[in-house]
Amino acid sequence: MCVLQWGIRMRLDIHKDFPILDQNIHGRPLVYLDSAASSQKPKAVIEAMTHYYEHDHANIHRGIYTLSERATVLHDQARDRVKQFINAKSSAEIIFVRGTTEAINLAAHSYGRSQLRAGDEIIVSVMEHHANIVPWQMLAASVGAHIKVIPLLPTGDLDMENYASLFSPRTRLVAITHASNVLGTVNPIKKITAIAHAHHVPVLVDGAQAVPHLSVDVQDLDCDFYVFSAHKMYGPTGIGVLYGKQALLENMPPWQGGGDMIAQVSFSGTTYAPLPAKFEAGTPAIAEAIGLHAAIDYIETIGMPAIMAHEAALMAYAKTRLGDIPGFRFIGMAKEKVGVIAFTLDDIHPHDMGTILDRSGIAIRAGHHCAMPLVMSLGLPAVARVSFGIYSRRADVDALVKGLYAVKKVLA
Numbered sequence: 001m002c003v004l005q006w007g008i009r010m011r012l013d014i015h016k017d018f019p020i021l022d023q024n025i026h027g028r029p030l031v032y033l034d035s036a037a038s039s040q041k042p043k044a045v046i047e048a049m050t051h052y053y054e055h056d057h058a059n060i061h062r063g064i065y066t067l068s069e070r071a072t073v074l075h076d077q078a079r080d081r082v083k084q085f086i087n088a089k090s091s092a093e094i095i096f097v098r099g100t101t102e103a104i105n106l107a108a109h110s111y112g113r114s115q116l117r118a119g120d121e122i123i124v125s126v127m128e129h130h131a132n133i134v135p136w137q138m139l140a141a142s143v144g145a146h147i148k149v150i151p152l153l154p155t156g157d158l159d160m161e162n163y164a165s166l167f168s169p170r171t172r173l174v175a176i177t178h179a180s181n182v183l184g185t186v187n188p189i190k191k192i193t194a195i196a197h198a199h200h201v202p203v204l205v206d207g208a209q210a211v212p213h214l215s216v217d218v219q220d221l222d223c224d225f226y227v228f229s230a231h232k233m234y235g236p237t238g239i240g241v242l243y244g245k246q247a248l249l250e251n252m253p254p255w256q257g258g259g260d261m262i263a264q265v266s267f268s269g270t271t272y273a274p275l276p277a278k279f280e281a282g283t284p285a286i287a288e289a290i291g292l293h294a295a296i297d298y299i300e301t302i303g304m305p306a307i308m309a310h311e312a313a314l315m316a317y318a319k320t321r322l323g324d325i326p327g328f329r330f331i332g333m334a335k336e337k338v339g340v341i342a343f344t345l346d347d348i349h350p351h352d353m354g355t356i357l358d359r360s361g362i363a364i365r366a367g368h369h370c371a372m373p374l375v376m377s378l379g380l381p382a383v384a385r386v387s388f389g390i391y392s393r394r395a396d397v398d399a400l401v402k403g404l405y406a407v408k409k410v411l412a
């Protein structure tokens with residue numbers, strides 16, 4: 001019922017909520033199939049941020065005047081909204097950062113450098129985004145730690161048996177993506193954390209591709225850190241979240257010093273502010289926090305179950321239509337997937353494909369997708385990828401199929 005109603009609303013006005021989608025590119029209606037790189041923004045998000053700048057902006061915390069109080073309240077409300085969205089225990093566990101990348105760097109610097117020693121080990125998977133590889137490599141190089149890598153099965157699922165065998169008495173952290181930005185694979189995070197916790201090892205989950213597509217409950221997942229970016233979930237660029245269990249965050253040293261993160265400053269010694277301020281030095285992205293709040297409201301007004309049903313139906317449709325194209329090969333066939341399809345077509349280079357499709361107004365991505373180890377493990381120089389959002393529709397798939405036939409013709 002709810003899904004059906006939403007299906008109707010979908011045809012009528014979800015697409016219209018996103019002003020950017022209403023334009024022609026090279027004379028053809030825009031077909032945006034790159035939401036996994038960054039989603040588009042609904043009017044509600046754009047308007048919330050504009051309203052803030054037109055009516056309520058001042059720096060937060062330090063003011064004793066009305067505008068500053070208003071901005072402070074709006075910023076606090078955004079944090080409370082994020083807490084609800086991922087079901088954290090406390091708003092003190094929600095640290096605002098610039099995005100997923102910064103959140104992982106914060107964890108690597110603060111948690112990593114204070115906890116890891118020479119000979120310690122970090123477990124990651126081969127399907128990680130560079131943001132969940134390079135900060136750990138930098139940490140490993142600086143403290144003399146080692147990185148162990150979970151391989152994949154041919155389906156694109158994690159090799160869970162291999163994962164369980166990677167633990168040693170020196171394992172200090174597991175850093176793993178909730179959903180792959182290339183294969184779309186959704187990893188069994190509850191199982192992953194349960195296995196790690198049996199070895200007393202904490203788990204950091206990269207949720208960048210999960211928050212727009214799945215209901216995320218950090219208490220149910222029992223992960224120790226969870227990180228994501230607003231811009232992939234219909235919110236603005238420039239803000240993201242590091243969730244951490246309170247006891248862990250309390251024991252971690254700050255990573256950047258400055259205003260807002262202190263309790264007392266003197267030249268004989270400085271004491272730090274309590275959570276979450278300890279990790280938020282300097283003026284934060286206030287309008288962006290308000291935009292993130294509006295994005296969560298937008299998602300929850302439609303409802304995650306309806307979003308998931310819509311995306312599952314669209315994925316099924318896309319698999320049938322694309323699978324019918326001669327020479328089309330899906331990369332990654334995990335059972336549980338978010339709305340991401342990686343593929344190759346004949347032996348056409350994905351960049352050529354992307355360039356030709358753009359001339360028909362179709363935006364896809366081609367390359368290594370910030371996951372070079374994964375793409376290399378597939379034995380391919382590059383792959384093409386399409387990814388869906390809340391506003392994607394069958395007509396987008398139809399346009400893509402037509403565009404891919406045209407690509408084959410041009411390059412035949």
Ligand SMILES: *Cc1c(COP(=O)(O)O)cnc(C)c1O
Nearest residue numbers: 099100101129131181208209229
């Ligand atoms: C996009 C992405 C990141 C990096 O996010 P930024 O917003 O660029 O910091 C990390 N991990 C995954 C899985 C991603 O898709």
